[in-house]
Amino acid sequence: MASEKIIKNLLKASSVIILLIFAGMAYSMIKGAIPAFKEFGLFGFIFSTDWNPTEGNESYGALPFVAGTVITSLLALVICFPLAFSTSLFIAEYYRKTKIATMLSTLVDLLAGVPSIVYGLWGFYTIRPLIAELGYSGQGYGIFTSGLILAIMIIPYATSISNEIISMVPTELKEAAYSLGATRMEVIFNVILPNARSGLVAGYILALGRALGETMAVTMLIGNANIIPTGLFSPGNTMASVIANQFGEADGLKLSSLIAIGLLLFAVTAAVNAIGKVIIRKYA
Amino acid sequence: MNEQMLQVSNPILSIIDLSISYGEDKYAVKDVTADVKRNAITAIMGPSGCGKSTLLRAINRMHELYPNIHTKGGIKLNGDSIYEMSTTKLRRKIGMVFQRPNPFPTMSIYENVIAGYDLNGSKLKKSEKDEIVESSLTDVGLLDEVRDSLNKKGNFLSGGQQQRLCIARTLAFKPDVILMDEPTSALDPLSTAKIEDLLVELKEHYSIILVTHNMSQAARISDNAMFMYLGELVEYDKTKKMFTNPRDSRTEGYLTGKFG
Amino acid sequence: METKALIGEKDNSNWRELKNKLFFGTVVVLATLTISPILLIVYTLLSKGLKQINFDFFLKVAPDTLQAMTAVRNGEIIPGGIANGITGTLFMVLIASLMAIPVSIVIGIFLYENQGKKYANLIRSLTDILQGVPSVVLGLIAYIWIVQGVTKGFSALAGSVALAIMMLPLIIRSTEETMKMIPISIKEAGAALGVPYHKIILRVMIPSGFSGLMTGILLSISRVLGETAPLMLTTLGSTTVNFNITKPTSAVPLQIWEFYNNPNMIDLVWSSSLFLMAFVLTLNIIAKRISMRYS
Ligand SMILES: Nc1ncnc2c1ncn2[C@@H]1O[C@H](COP(=O)(O)OP(=O)(O)OP(=O)(O)O)[C@@H](O)[C@H]1O
Ligand SMILES: [Mg+2]
Numbered sequence: 001m002a003s004e005k006i007i008k009n010l011l012k013a014s015s016v017i018i019l020l021i022f023a024g025m026a027y028s029m030i031k032g033a034i035p036a037f038k039e040f041g042l043f044g045f046i047f048s049t050d051w052n053p054t055e056g057n058e059s060y061g062a063l064p065f066v067a068g069t070v071i072t073s074l075l076a077l078v079i080c081f082p083l084a085f086s087t088s089l090f091i092a093e094y095y096r097k098t099k100i101a102t103m104l105s106t107l108v109d110l111l112a113g114v115p116s117i118v119y120g121l122w123g124f125y126t127i128r129p130l131i132a133e134l135g136y137s138g139q140g141y142g143i144f145t146s147g148l149i150l151a152i153m154i155i156p157y158a159t160s161i162s163n164e165i166i167s168m169v170p171t172e173l174k175e176a177a178y179s180l181g182a183t184r185m186e187v188i189f190n191v192i193l194p195n196a197r198s199g200l201v202a203g204y205i206l207a208l209g210r211a212l213g214e215t216m217a218v219t220m221l222i223g224n225a226n227i228i229p230t231g232l233f234s235p236g237n238t239m240a241s242v243i244a245n246q247f248g249e250a251d252g253l254k255l256s257s258l259i260a261i262g263l264l265l266f267a268v269t270a271a272v273n274a275i276g277k278v279i280i281r282k283y284a
Numbered sequence: 285m286n287e288q289m290l291q292v293s294n295p296i297l298s299i300i301d302l303s304i305s306y307g308e309d310k311y312a313v314k315d316v317t318a319d320v321k322r323n324a325i326t327a328i329m330g331p332s333g334c335g336k337s338t339l340l341r342a343i344n345r346m347h348e349l350y351p352n353i354h355t356k357g358g359i360k361l362n363g364d365s366i367y368e369m370s371t372t373k374l375r376r377k378i379g380m381v382f383q384r385p386n387p388f389p390t391m392s393i394y395e396n397v398i399a400g401y402d403l404n405g406s407k408l409k410k411s412e413k414d415e416i417v418e419s420s421l422t423d424v425g426l427l428d429e430v431r432d433s434l435n436k437k438g439n440f441l442s443g444g445q446q447q448r449l450c451i452a453r454t455l456a457f458k459p460d461v462i463l464m465d466e467p468t469s470a471l472d473p474l475s476t477a478k479i480e481d482l483l484v485e486l487k488e489h490y491s492i493i494l495v496t497h498n499m500s501q502a503a504r505i506s507d508n509a510m511f512m513y514l515g516e517l518v519e520y521d522k523t524k525k526m527f528t529n530p531r532d533s534r535t536e537g538y539l540t541g542k543f544g
Numbered sequence: 545m546e547t548k549a550l551i552g553e554k555d556n557s558n559w560r561e562l563k564n565k566l567f568f569g570t571v572v573v574l575a576t577l578t579i580s581p582i583l584l585i586v587y588t589l590l591s592k593g594l595k596q597i598n599f600d601f602f603l604k605v606a607p608d609t610l611q612a613m614t615a616v617r618n619g620e621i622i623p624g625g626i627a628n629g630i631t632g633t634l635f636m637v638l639i640a641s642l643m644a645i646p647v648s649i650v651i652g653i654f655l656y657e658n659q660g661k662k663y664a665n666l667i668r669s670l671t672d673i674l675q676g677v678p679s680v681v682l683g684l685i686a687y688i689w690i691v692q693g694v695t696k697g698f699s700a701l702a703g704s705v706a707l708a709i710m711m712l713p714l715i716i717r718s719t720e721e722t723m724k725m726i727p728i729s730i731k732e733a734g735a736a737l738g739v740p741y742h743k744i745i746l747r748v749m750i751p752s753g754f755s756g757l758m759t760g761i762l763l764s765i766s767r768v769l770g771e772t773a774p775l776m777l778t779t780l781g782s783t784t785v786n787f788n789i790t791k792p793t794s795a796v797p798l799q800i801w802e803f804y805n806n807p808n809m810i811d812l813v814w815s816s817s818l819f820l821m822a823f824v825l826t827l828n829i830i831a832k833r834i835s836m837r838y839s
Contacts, residue, residue: 004741011654015667017647018716021709022670025677028688086574094571098351107579113824114585115770117797118817121804122585152581159578172386179346179380180400180453181372183564190403194390206676213678215773220804240680244773262684266677273676277669372557405556 025266033260035253036060045260051226053254060257062264067228068143068236069265072218073211075147075232076154077204083151084158084207085200089188091159092166105163112156120220123149128221137233141223144232149217154207161203161280165196198283205276212269215240239265288531289520290508295319296461296491297343301357304338304347312338314515315357320461320508325483325492327506327523329499331538335515336495340463343493344378345371361460372404379454383466385446387438387453394434397421397452420452424482444475448482455486462486465495480505499539503527511535586821593818596811601625601819605784606799612808622809626816629799631785636700636775636795637765640707645761648712652719653745668720675713682706683774691778700786700793703779707771711764718760722753755834762831766824772797796820 036045040060048061087108095101127148132140169192177187193200223235224245237245239261250258297320304313312335320326328336341347343359345366359366366374387396397417401408408416417434421427426448430441438449447467454462464483468476483492484505496502502509502523509523511532519526519535530536600623607615607624615622651667658664683706690702730752734744750757775781780792781802800816803809 007742007745008657011650011657014647014650015654015664018651018667018670018674018712021674021712024689025685028685032684032688083574083578086571087578089571090575094568104575104579107582109828110582110825111579113766113821113828114582115772115797115817115820115824117770117772117800117804118585118589118821121800121813121817122581122588124804126584126588155578170386172382172384173388175346175349175382176386176388176450176453177399177403178349178371179344179375179382180403180457181375182403183372183560185564185567186403186405186560188567190399191388194388209676213676213680215678215680216801219773240678240773243680243684244776247777259684259688262681266681269676269678269681270673273673274669277672370557370561372560373555405560 029259029263029266032256033263035256036260039253045257046264049228058253060254062239062257062261064226064228065237065239065242065261066264068222069212069238069240069268071229071236072143072146072150072222072238073208075143076150076211077208079148079151080154080158080207081204084155084162084204087155087159088162088166092163093188093192094184096167105159108156108159111152114153116153116214116216117220119149119153120217123217123221131233137223137235141221142233142235143222143229146218146222146238149221150211150214153214153217154210157210158203158207161206162196162200165199165203166192168199169195198279202276202279202283205272205279209269209272209276212272213240213265215244219244289318289517290522292319292321292508294322296322296362297493298360298363299339299343299357300359302339302342302359303356304335304342305354306350307352311515313342316512316517317357318510318517318520320491320493322491323487323489324507325487325494325505327502327509328493328495328512329497329502329509329538330512330518332497334512336512337465339512340465340493340495341380343461343463344375344380346375346380376400376404376457377459378461378463379457379459381447381450381454381462381464381467384470385443385450387441387446387449389437389439391437392435393430393438393441393449396438396449397456399453400457416456420456423455423486424448424452425478426452442475444471444478447471447475447479451479451482455490459490461491461493463493466497467494468501469497476501499527511538513538589814589818589821592811593814593816596621596815597818601815602630603627606794606802606809606812608783609806609808612806612812616808616811622811626796626799626812626819628782628785628794629796629816630819631787632700632779632782632793632798633769633795635787636704636707636779636793637769639700639704639789640711640768641761641765643704644708644711644764645715648715649719649750649757651712652716653723653749655716655720656723671713671716674709675717679706679710679771680773680777682709683777685709686774686778695790697790698778698780698792699790700779701789703775703793703795704789706774706778707768710768710771710774714764714767715757715760718763719753719757722756722760723749725756726752755837759831759835762827762834766827766831769824769827770797770820772801776801796823 040048045060046062046066049063050059050061051064052059087104091101091105123145128140128145131137131145173191173195174187177191182190218238219241222237222241224237224241225235226237229236243258243262246254247258299316299318302313302316303311305311316339328340330336338347342355347353361377388399391399394417395402397420398413418427421430426445429445438446441449468479480501486492494506506523509521509526510517511519511526513534519530519532526535527539530539602625604624605628606626607622611624612622655664655668686702686706690705691698695701726749730748731744734748775795775798779795781798782792782794786793796816797820800813800820803813803816
């Protein structure tokens with residue numbers, strides 16, 4: 001039928017929008033970043049620790065921000081794992097299909113609904129003073145504070161996938177282990193974990209992807225120092241937060257450098273997400 | 285005890301006034317009392333939903349995995365109450381084989397056989413493990429078939445071979461009792477026949493309780509048989525006697541295919 | 545066959561039972577710890593934000609620093625509200641929705657109709673990747689495309705474009721998932737009657753999947769409502785109510801950011817955050833209700 005052909009082509013044409021957005025994004029960002037790459041060289045830019053906006057002496061490098069992003073995100077993952085995994089065990093194993101599990105998972109879902117800036121505020125007024133009390137970092141800003149807030153922010157992403165994966169482990173296998181005298185903990189570590197492993201890994205990789213790009217909360221808590229972090233409580237900056245921070249006054253070479261950082265961030269998150277999705281498609 | 289039920293001397297298991305309910309008032313097992321004979325195969329029969337699996341799982345306390353379960357009465361293993369033992373110890377003495385073969389897919393055949401020890405955190409020497417694996421696989425007649433693939437995952441095995449692997453996994457503990465819930469219902473006739481032969485061999489050293497829907501299977505291999513109906517133990521007798529001359533009309537109805 | 549040749553093992557069952565209990569205790573403690581932030585956040589927002597919420601809060605624009613300072617000094621509540629932010633947020637979300645929703649639904653249907661085909665798989669993968677792109681990067685894109693390229697200055701349009709790109713993948717995937725849940729027989733019934741293809745889509749598929757589509761749309765809106773970073777890069781903010789798409793516009797999250805950076809306005813930070821959270825959560829709850837009611 002003619003009308004059917006037309007509609008099918010229309011559907012196909014609309015999908016081209018996604019291609020255009022991608023191509024456009026790549027084109028615009030590469031074009032915007034080229035002045036910075038030309039000035040400092042691709043590797044020079046990525047591996048330089050300079051961030052000097054003084055006119056005439058301008059010099060920009062991404063390394064402190066790459067380091068800050070990687071360190072805060074990995075720290076977030078480390079903090080997130082025991083919390084999210086315990087929550088998943090609670091919801092999908094210990095209290096599976098009970099009211100209290102539903103309640104808990106609703107509350108965890110709510111965590112995903114909190115805007116980043118509200119996390120930032122809460123972190124600023126509640127967590128930061130507590131960290132300051134510890135006395136490791138003057139006002140409580142820094143890598144640890146940001147990592148902690150990031151961990152809370154990515155928990156819902158990590159749990160929603162691991163809940164599903166854990167509840168998919170066949171009851172028959174768990175029962176086989178119980179019938180051999182295993183305790184519940186032994187069943188968790190010897191049956192559930194090995195069977196759910198790739199799904200769990202994928203879930204945490206996707207959560208990592210989230211953490212890499214989080215902006216506002218980190219901006220408000222990391223201390224915005226353009227240096228490679230020197231320790232757990234050192235201030236620093238991430239790729240996302242330096243863009244948000246420095247964008248207001250930026251033009252010329254500085255703007256180009258920020259766009260270049262955005263391009264790096266885009267590439268890194270896209271790669272991380274792609275890896276996570278591939279693992280999920282393959283094994284789950 | 286009901287005079288008409290089978291009397292067993294020196295029983296391996298004694299089930300005493302056992303009642304089990306899932307949640308409110310809904311009894312899946314009602315006032316069951318029975319002694320189970322040593323080194324024999326005891327079959328449990330009855331229509332779907334009559335409580336066979338529930339009764340069987342109560343014997344190694346697997347039924348406690350369900351929430352809201354209520355248990356009244358008791359079970360004794362060699363005279364010791366199983367409710368006063370830890371489940372970890374109890375389940376080493378009372379093994380279980382399931383309806384669908386369920387070897388651990390993440391473990392090799394070797395690891396599957398020794399899984400009970402590994403799960404229980406036993407630290408065995410390699411030679412001890414080898415010995416257990418070899419004797420368990422020999423007992424189920426699987427050793428020759430898998431000798432060259434002990435370190436491979438077991439998913440290439442046929443359903444019947446997988447089920448024998450699961451039996452080997454249970455035998456590795458040298459349990460007193462083996463519980464089997466319809467162990468052949470997912471298998472083809474040839475594999476079923478092999479497992480039936482195996483059970484008859486095994487009863488020399490083990491006491492076996494076998495839930496089955498297959499009446500001819502019960503008639504072929506069991507020594508004693510229970511017939512359950514709506515959670516009650518209606519009849520418990522020597523298998524031959526039950527099949528030739530059932531006492532209760534409900535048993536007769538079931539055995540002659542009128543319901544179930 | 546020999547029986548009961550139990551090897552001389554140590555009886556470790558008490559220790560294992562204890563470990564089992566300790567592990568369970570740890571799980572419960574950590575799970576409780578996981579949900580405590582949401583409770584603490586809601587508590588903080590309510591206890592600090594509620595007192596500023598009144599009619600003016602919704603009807604007036606933000607005060608200037610002097611007004612706020614005077615009020616704080618006199619111990620009064622800060623006058624004014626976030627009308628410029630609320631209107632700006634609604635305005636930009638509306639435009640973003642107009643741009644994103646129709647296209648996304650069409651692309652979602654395209655993906656559904658072309659399961660397993662290579663090109664559709666490529667589009668699906670790209671959509672997934674787009675969903676993972678940090679919002680601040682989308683802010684940069686909208687800055688380059690719209691602020692530099694079209695409106696030659698910060699504008700509501702640029703903000704809307706950033707939000708629309710965020711909404712696209714969410715609605716596309718939820719449309720596809722919704723369509724997959726509709727029984728094939730419904731579609732075939734239409735085809736058997738000789739109904740033309742576009743009518744099957746418009747009259748059969750979309751209405752039967754309506755609740756799923758609505759849920760996806762509402763969730764995507766609730767996701768972008770709280771976005772701050774992309775708006776900082778694109779619409780900048782404004783002290784007045786603005787409905788001109790080529791002009792800078794305020795938004796609730798932008799106002800929170802401004803209040804946060806202004807020591808005199810700190811009370812307004814909490815009330816506007818409370819409002820934003822309530823807005824997002826309400827949308828979430830409505831979305832969940834719709835999907836539960838009809839599924
Ligand atoms: N986990 C459970 N929760 C609630 N009720 C259950 C549960 N398991 C079984 N029941 C109920 O208990 C009764 C006995 O079930 P059981 O599984 O013991 O029967 P069965 O004789 O093994 O049946 P089948 O031959 O179908 O395996 C049934 O009425 C069943 O609905
Ligand atoms: Mg059963």
